[in-house]
Amino acid sequence: MVSKVVSLGYVGLEVYPVEIEVDVQRGLPAVTVVGLGDTSVKESRDRIRSAIKNSGFDFPSQKITINLAPGHIKKEGTHFDLAMALGLIASSGQAHIDLSQYYILGELSLEGVLRQVNGVFPMALKAKERGKKLILPFENAKEASLVRDVKIYPVKNLIEAVSFLSGLGAEAPYQSVAAAAAPRKPEYPVDFSEVKGQLFAKRALEVAVSGMHNLLLIGPPGVGKTMLARRLPTILPDMEFEEILEITKIYSIAGLLNKEEPLVHERPFRSPHHTSSSVALVGGGTNIRPGEITLSHHGVLFLDELPEFNRTALEALRQPLEDGFVNISRATRHLEFPSRFLFAAAMNPCPCGYYGSKEKSCHCSSPQIQKYRNKISGPLLDRVDIHIELADIKADDLLNTQATGELSSVIKERVEVARSLQRKRFRKEKIFFNSQISHRQLHTHCVLTDEVKDLLKAAIKHFNFSARAYDKILKVSRTIADLAGRTTIATEDVSEAIQYRSLDKNLWI
Numbered sequence: 001m002v003s004k005v006v007s008l009g010y011v012g013l014e015v016y017p018v019e020i021e022v023d024v025q026r027g028l029p030a031v032t033v034v035g036l037g038d039t040s041v042k043e044s045r046d047r048i049r050s051a052i053k054n055s056g057f058d059f060p061s062q063k064i065t066i067n068l069a070p071g072h073i074k075k076e077g078t079h080f081d082l083a084m085a086l087g088l089i090a091s092s093g094q095a096h097i098d099l100s101q102y103y104i105l106g107e108l109s110l111e112g113v114l115r116q117v118n119g120v121f122p123m124a125l126k127a128k129e130r131g132k133k134l135i136l137p138f139e140n141a142k143e144a145s146l147v148r149d150v151k152i153y154p155v156k157n158l159i160e161a162v163s164f165l166s167g168l169g170a171e172a173p174y175q176s177v178a179a180a181a182a183p184r185k186p187e188y189p190v191d192f193s194e195v196k197g198q199l200f201a202k203r204a205l206e207v208a209v210s211g212m213h214n215l216l217l218i219g220p221p222g223v224g225k226t227m228l229a230r231r232l233p234t235i236l237p238d239m240e241f242e243e244i245l246e247i248t249k250i251y252s253i254a255g256l257l258n259k260e261e262p263l264v265h266e267r268p269f270r271s272p273h274h275t276s277s278s279v280a281l282v283g284g285g286t287n288i289r290p291g292e293i294t295l296s297h298h299g300v301l302f303l304d305e306l307p308e309f310n311r312t313a314l315e316a317l318r319q320p321l322e323d324g325f326v327n328i329s330r331a332t333r334h335l336e337f338p339s340r341f342l343f344a345a346a347m348n349p350c351p352c353g354y355y356g357s358k359e360k361s362c363h364c365s366s367p368q369i370q371k372y373r374n375k376i377s378g379p380l381l382d383r384v385d386i387h388i389e390l391a392d393i394k395a396d397d398l399l400n401t402q403a404t405g406e407l408s409s410v411i412k413e414r415v416e417v418a419r420s421l422q423r424k425r426f427r428k429e430k431i432f433f434n435s436q437i438s439h440r441q442l443h444t445h446c447v448l449t450d451e452v453k454d455l456l457k458a459a460i461k462h463f464n465f466s467a468r469a470y471d472k473i474l475k476v477s478r479t480i481a482d483l484a485g486r487t488t489i490a491t492e493d494v495s496e497a498i499q500y501r502s503l504d505k506n507l508w509i
Helices: 044-054 081-091 120-130 138-144 158-165 199-211 225-229 241-254 278-282 311-315 318-323 366-373 395-399 408-425 439-445 450-463 467-484 491-499 502-507
Strands: 002-011 014-025 030-034 063-069 102-104 133-137 152-155 215-218 300-303 325-329 334-338 342-347 386-389
Touching (some): 002 120, 014 081, 014 120, 030 044, 044 081, 081 102, 081 158, 102 120, 120 133, 120 138, 120 241, 133 158, 138 152, 152 158, 199 225, 199 342, 199 386, 199 408, 215 225, 215 502, 225 300, 225 342, 318 325, 408 467, 439 467, 450 467, 450 491, 467 491
Parallel strands (some): 030 063, 102 133, 133 152, 215 342, 215 386, 300 342
Antiparallel strands (some): 002 014, 014 063, 325 334
């Protein structure tokens, strides 16, 4: 007898139905799982054997074949356990259960207890799209209920699942918490007002966030590079509801959601260690998973100690930084992960960290300094709009307990005004921020007066700016003008933008 159960699988961020067929026939006792399952899927046969026996059911001493269709897509994960066990119980005639209306998810313990699984939020979206009901572990119920108009039936163990499907258990669906999970104001434990001094750097970060310009902070140890970067999310505008759902979907598949509060309200801030591989940053691997750049989508990716990262890993960031997504290709699959984020990085000016410092002397030789800086390629630096040098903090600033910096909320208001101007400017185009302006669009959105042209001509001649650096100066100037509420770019806007090109002027030699 063959029984059919439908579950859900995912490849990358894409969810698809998986039809599980269970056939019990006469023959030598054996369990065969087919359908291109990974190791965790094949190990399910041992988990469901114990779960079925320990739940009071009989495990058939016959030839059992379990097929997961479609057979050309690799299946991965432990969330097929419950569906396979229910299919086996139905196929062996131990219970008369209707499995046609449900998508069934859940990992089984050896005792038959259901455990939490990943990717439930996008699976609930698929269930809503197909008009199906969901049976899943009780711990995943709150996450699934974020999707409106889908009926969810959480169960705690295999016995409850069989009772419910047999019509013996409660039939009322789980009460949705979608109304209670409406977007709320994010709360951050840090604030820009806590940063003493570094007014020039704070201004640069405000400009970077306003136009989504990538930035690099350079300075000796202890001047506040990491402290400043960790406060970037506090001045980013609050996420739209569509962005919240998109981030929640990514974090659900990655298994990073908070069980008690599954909806992601705060913009992501990811700071991977410098030993991270290119797969960890970009995504992929044997079982394709989103990397740090996708986990940073709509947020901030911060790479501290930038030259210490593997060169191959850094070079892998070039295409995502340019396109806003990353393509991962395999022999049988082509996946696209979103990766529109604000890239921020920090580094010391030399191996010892004190080159150019007025407080401590540098002991590095010129070849050592050059080798250290050459770890970052020119093409990667070309994708960084703003690079600034941070000076040592003065003793007076450190000891001054009376003076407080500008609150993040105040800076955030200016950023939101600048962002609204950009939305209005690009409403008929396929871009959202000044940093995305193409070379052709520069002539439309960055109109220059003769005075500004003269200033740029002198700067290009004096600092030997490249054509790409010239484009970036114009884009940053456009953002500075937006912050000031100007429709045209003024000379002071260009002058400030030129100050944010430290590597072009004097450091990277």
